Amino acid sequence: MSDTKKLKLKVTGERTIHCAGCERTVKFTLENLPGVRDVDADHEKQLIELTLVSDETDLEKVKAELDWIGYEVEMA
Amino acid sequence: MSTKKADRLQVKIGGMSCSFCTTTIKKAVGRMDGVNDVHVSLAHEEALIEYDPAQQTPTTLRDTLRQLGYTVRDPDKVKAFEEQQAELQHARLLLMWAASFTFVTLGIMIARWTGIQQVWFRPVMIVLALTTVFIPGLHILVMAIQSLRRNILNQHVLLEFGAFAGIIGGTIGLFNPQFPAADFFAVATFITTYHLLSGWTSLLVRTRASEAVSKLLDLQPATARLVHSDGHEQEVKIEAIKPGDKVRVRPGEAVPVDGRVVSGSSAVNESLVTGEPIPIEKSKGDEVIGGSLNQTGSLIVEVTKVGEEAFLAQIARQIEEARAMKPNILVIVDRVLQWYVPGVLAFVGLAILIWTLGAFLVTGQMDVIRAIFAALAVLVMGYPCALGMASPLAMIRGGGEAARKGILMRSGEVFQVFKDVRQIVIDKTGTLTQGKPVVVDVISVDSNDSTKVLRLAASAEQASEHPLARAILESAKADDLSLAESKGFSASPGKGIVATVEGLTIQVGSPQWLAETEKVSAKIEEQVVAQANLARTVVAVAADGVLIGLIAIADAVKSDAKAAIQGLRDAGIEPVMLTGDNWHTAKAVAAEVGIKEVFAQVLPGEKAAKVRELQTEGFRVAMVGDGINDAPALTQADVGIAIGAGTDIAIESADVVLVGERLTAVVDAFYIGRSSYRKTVQNLWLAFTFNGIGVPLAVSGLVPPIWAMVAMVASVSTVLANSFGGQLIPKRAQREPEIATVSLNIPTIHCNGCLETIQTALSHHPQIQSSEGDVEQKTVSVTFKRNGFTEDDIHEAITKVGHVVGREV
Numbered sequence: 080m081s082d083t084k085k086l087k088l089k090v091t092g093e094r095t096i097h098c099a100g101c102e103r104t105v106k107f108t109l110e111n112l113p114g115v116r117d118v119d120a121d122h123e124k125q126l127i128e129l130t131l132v133s134d135e136t137d138l139e140k141v142k143a144e145l146d147w148i149g150y151e152v153e154m155a
Numbered sequence: 156m157s158t159k160k161a162d163r164l165q166v167k168i169g170g171m172s173c174s175f176c177t178t179t180i181k182k183a184v185g186r187m188d189g190v191n192d193v194h195v196s197l198a199h200e201e202a203l204i205e206y207d208p209a210q211q212t213p214t215t216l217r218d219t220l221r222q223l224g225y226t227v228r229d230p231d232k233v234k235a236f237e238e239q240q241a242e243l244q245h246a247r248l249l250l251m252w253a254a255s256f257t258f259v260t261l262g263i264m265i266a267r268w269t270g271i272q273q274v275w276f277r278p279v280m281i282v283l284a285l286t287t288v289f290i291p292g293l294h295i296l297v298m299a300i301q302s303l304r305r306n307i308l309n310q311h312v313l314l315e316f317g318a319f320a321g322i323i324g325g326t327i328g329l330f331n332p333q334f335p336a337a338d339f340f341a342v343a344t345f346i347t348t349y350h351l352l353s354g355w356t357s358l359l360v361r362t363r364a365s366e367a368v369s370k371l372l373d374l375q376p377a378t379a380r381l382v383h384s385d386g387h388e389q390e391v392k393i394e395a396i397k398p399g400d401k402v403r404v405r406p407g408e409a410v411p412v413d414g415r416v417v418s419g420s421s422a423v424n425e426s427l428v429t430g431e432p433i434p435i436e437k438s439k440g441d442e443v444i445g446g447s448l449n450q451t452g453s454l455i456v457e458v459t460k461v462g463e464e465a466f467l468a469q470i471a472r473q474i475e476e477a478r479a480m481k482p483n484i485l486v487i488v489d490r491v492l493q494w495y496v497p498g499v500l501a502f503v504g505l506a507i508l509i510w511t512l513g514a515f516l517v518t519g520q521m522d523v524i525r526a527i528f529a530a531l532a533v534l535v536m537g538y539p540c541a542l543g544m545a546s547p548l549a550m551i552r553g554g555g556e557a558a559r560k561g562i563l564m565r566s567g568e569v570f571q572v573f574k575d576v577r578q579i580v581i582d583k584t585g586t587l588t589q590g591k592p593v594v595v596d597v598i599s600v601d602s603n604d605s606t607k608v609l610r611l612a613a614s615a616e617q618a619s620e621h622p623l624a625r626a627i628l629e630s631a632k633a634d635d636l637s638l639a640e641s642k643g644f645s646a647s648p649g650k651g652i653v654a655t656v657e658g659l660t661i662q663v664g665s666p667q668w669l670a671e672t673e674k675v676s677a678k679i680e681e682q683v684v685a686q687a688n689l690a691r692t693v694v695a696v697a698a699d700g701v702l703i704g705l706i707a708i709a710d711a712v713k714s715d716a717k718a719a720i721q722g723l724r725d726a727g728i729e730p731v732m733l734t735g736d737n738w739h740t741a742k743a744v745a746a747e748v749g750i751k752e753v754f755a756q757v758l759p760g761e762k763a764a765k766v767r768e769l770q771t772e773g774f775r776v777a778m779v780g781d782g783i784n785d786a787p788a789l790t791q792a793d794v795g796i797a798i799g800a801g802t803d804i805a806i807e808s809a810d811v812v813l814v815g816e817r818l819t820a821v822v823d824a825f826y827i828g829r830s831s832y833r834k835t836v837q838n839l840w841l842a843f844t845f846n847g848i849g850v851p852l853a854v855s856g857l858v859p860p861i862w863a864m865v866a867m868v869a870s871v872s873t874v875l876a877n878s879f880g881g882q883l884i885p886k887r888a889q890r891e892p893e894i895a896t897v898s899l900n901i902p903t904i905h906c907n908g909c910l911e912t913i914q915t916a917l918s919h920h921p922q923i924q925s926s927e928g929d930v931e932q933k934t935v936s937v938t939f940k941r942n943g944f945t946e947d948d949i950h951e952a953i954t955k956v957g958h959v960v961g962r963e964v
Contacts, residue, residue: 094908094911094912094915095908096908097905097906097907097908097909098905098906098908098909099905100903100904100905100906100908100909101905101906101908101909101912103903103957104909104912104956104957104958105957106957107956107957108955108956108957111955133678134599134600134601134678135598137599137602137604137605138604139604139605139606140605147915147916147919148912148915148916148956149911149912149915149916150912
């Protein structure tokens with residue numbers, strides 16, 4: 080049985096989430112990954128929250144995807 | 156036709172210098188009783204004669220070819236190549252002699268023009284002319300006489316007409332001062348030398364090409380390792396093998412025969428035979444096909460089929476058939492000569508008529524002397540020296556340019572047909588794809604990450620020779636993973652391997668095999684099916700009996716395949732994919748590279764038929780392939796292009812060989828072929844212009860033979876200049892693809908961060924050179940290389956990161 084897993088990530092790199100548009104980008108990009116749900120990006124707190132509902136995507140994959148669009152994150 | 160009893164004779168022919176020779180042979184042999192069909196290939200220096208054995212024998216056919224002045228060679232390929240080398244050496248020797256005679260003649264001529272006169276000039280020129288025509292030029296004379304006897308007018312006949320006109324004119328000049336004896340003799344020397352030069356040039360072009368090709372070919376004779384009943388093994392020629400014999404096939408060797416495995420097990424790569432890229436596990440009882448590659452283990456194979464029935468023999472027969480059914484190419488030189496030779500003779504007749512009958516009607520008196528002079532002048536003028544060089548020189552140029560780009564042309568004629576090609580049939584495995592399995596995806600299960608899965612699998616597989624294991628190892632190496640030591644390696648053929656790594660028992664193998672010992676969830680099975688739908692082979696990895704991940708392996712598309720397909724389309728050639736592999740894989744690959752028309756599950760024997768089918772629709776068809784199964788189709792195609800890394804048999808069947816793996820070379824070959832054709836046409840114009848003007852003028856009887864030499868020098872130098880000037884591949888189609896810039900309106904850009912995100916995402920595409928944006932205007936302008944990359948790809952990259960693309964600005 081695979082269980083759902085919540086991830087909370089903090090944006091640490093030079094690139095930060097500036098505005099609602101950036102939030103949208105992050106949300107859209109991550110929700111495109113299989114097994115990723117309920118992505119929430121917050122440009123005030125520089126936090127990204129998401130739920131993993133299957134094994135198809137793991138933290139590494141999420142990190143890689145964010146790296147693709149220029150964000151560096153770590154577990155908050 | 157089929158009811159008639161017919162035998163086939165296939166012979167290697169030496170001494171053919173251009174397509175005119177092939178026409179000569181076709182005509183001469185075709186007229187013999189009992190000969191149904193004659194096919195002559197200049198590129199392969201081969202003739203295929205279909206004849207009725209009741210009326211002709213191979214000996215009489217061979218004798219006819221020899222009488223025509225050609226040599227008939229041993230079909231053994233190594234020997235043929237050595238003979239070709241010797242032929243070239245011989246041609247060079249003859250040319251050197253003729254050239255030195257010409258230089259002496261030229262020296263004397265110059266001396267005479269500067270006013271120096273010596274009594275020995277004349278006799279020396281006579282001797283030089285006769286020597287040149289009868290010693291180095293003797294074989295041309297033989298060929299000319301043999302052709303003339305059979306009413307065939309070719310370039311040799313044309314030359315001898317000119318040379319003898321020179322000798323006769325010179326001889327008359329010894330008694331009649333109206334005829335410039337020295338000039339007439341000099342012309343004979345000159346044109347014979349030029350003819351030898353032309354012959355040597357075209358021979359050089361072909362020998363060079365075949366030298367390069369023979370270097371690519373593995374010239375080992377075919378042998379098999381026969382296992383005697385007492386277990387003793389012996390290397391024997393393949394012809395000595397009978398059905399029922401047992402042969403050993405070691406890892407890395409090609410399977411020499413069709414047969415059934417009686418012991419041992421191994422992964423056998425049948426891609427060259429069937430087009431299926433992933434090796435197939437063979438063990439006791441399985442059939443193996445001759446020509447496939449044994450990779451991992453040693454096999455003992457019981458021979459089932461030999462000789463005519465064997466797979467390779469069938470392919471060889473199909474190649475022969477394809478050669479016979481290949482559409483003929485009427486080379487431009489032939490077309491021109493068909494009119495030119497009778498044209499010259501007509502002018503000779505006209506000159507005689509004008510100065511005999513014409514003069515009689517006007518002045519009441521025939522001017523026989525002038526008639527002879529005019530006729531001889533027309534003949535010496537009529538030999539277009541540059542003609543024989545027009546095509547070889549364009550080829551030397553095109554061939555040199557092509558060679559620098561890794562393209563070998565085996566025959567100039569075929570290369571030039573490229574310009575008419577509208578469809579190109581492309582094999583999949585090994586041509587569009589790399590032809591070897593590579594890891595394309597690693598899917599981890601539960602909390603394991605994909606790096607760990609790959610690292611453990613690779614560590615466990617270190618000792619394995621299996622091609623899938625090698626793909627995993629290479630992928631780990633490419634990712635710079637440091638492998639751990641593995642212990643207790645054991646392999647179950649066809650299933651997988653077990654080894655201990657870092658204290659864990661690692662199993663790597665087929666999902667079915669792992670499912671025997673471990674419960675695989677429905678979800679994982681779904682994954683396996685999904686991967687299989689993408690035409691991938693899935694390998695499962697388990698640690699201590701628990702599944703930790705899946706590794707998807709596939710035959711990846713070559714990095715330049717998409718660009719090559721686009722390039723071909725830009726050049727006006729429609730690509731068609733032809734493969735022995737299944738529809739599933741075929742469609743996946745076609746979609747990836749952008750090919751619309753696909754034929755899959757085509758049996759080896761059907762490929763040539765498919766090409767023939769396209770040809771009957773009126774297209775000139777090119778074919779690109781690498782495998783044994785492609786060989787007949789390569790022969791059948793108007794332009795057969797073999798990948799140099801492919802099989803010998805494919806290379807031998809092709810007209811063009813690509814030395815590297817680069818597929819875009821096909822596009823280059825097209826442009827070079829087209830330009831080199833254009834050069835040939837220009838050269839022919841130049842070659843004929845001077846003679847074409849000279850011949851009608853000579854009818855007047857006022858053109859001294861010295862003008863023939865002036866025309867020669869002028870035409871040869873302009874042809875030379877034209878051949879080596881200019882650019883062969885248009886700038887637009889050269890390696891540097893066109894750079895384009897597109898400006899897009901992206902309404903979803905809110906801030907600098909959004910813009911940066913888009914720019915970062917775009918920067919991952921190697922084709923995109925730069926991007927600039929304006930937050931206020933909400934626009935991004937992208938500069939990119941247009942090699943298979945389009946605006947649509949940019950749209951996709953932007954929408955992938957959640958932005959919306961508006962109109963173009």
